[in-house]
Amino acid sequence: MIGLPLYEIARRYKKSREAALPVSGLARMSKRADRSNSKELHTKLLVGRKVKSRDGQFLGHVIIDADKSILVLGHHHYRFDIPKSKIQQIRKDVILSQGYEAVFAYYKPKTTSVHKVSV
Numbered sequence: 001m002i003g004l005p006l007y008e009i010a011r012r013y014k015k016s017r018e019a020a021l022p023v024s025g026l027a028r029m030s031k032r033a034d035r036s037n038s039k040e041l042h043t044k045l046l047v048g049r050k051v052k053s054r055d056g057q058f059l060g061h062v063i064i065d066a067d068k069s070i071l072v073l074g075h076h077h078y079r080f081d082i083p084k085s086k087i088q089q090i091r092k093d094v095i096l097s098q099g100y101e102a103v104f105a106y107y108k109p110k111t112t113s114v115h116k117v118s119v
Helices: 006-013 025-030 038-045 100-106
Strands: 050-052 058-065 069-073 079-083 087-090 094-096
Touching: 079 100
Parallel strands: 050 094
Antiparallel strands: 050 058, 058 069, 069 079, 087 094
């Protein structure tokens, strides 16, 4: 990359914000779980998934999955600590039971320590 002009670097490596995060093959294999144990399946599959509001607006990606909440990092350096009780459905994406504007009640400043995620 050294010596390449900026437009060439952007052309080769630029990714959409809504593109899925890369997951290693090992992580994909460990996601296979017994479907009867939904709690185990629920906790294993959230990290790296896209999060959308009820009205379909993209919020970000799940970074940390704590006991009672999920940490979502989004565009414009938004960070949300969203309780798991607000998750409506989990499929390809995590869909919340609230609209886009209502989710901002869970906004945290980006300078807040990650260790202070509500558990």
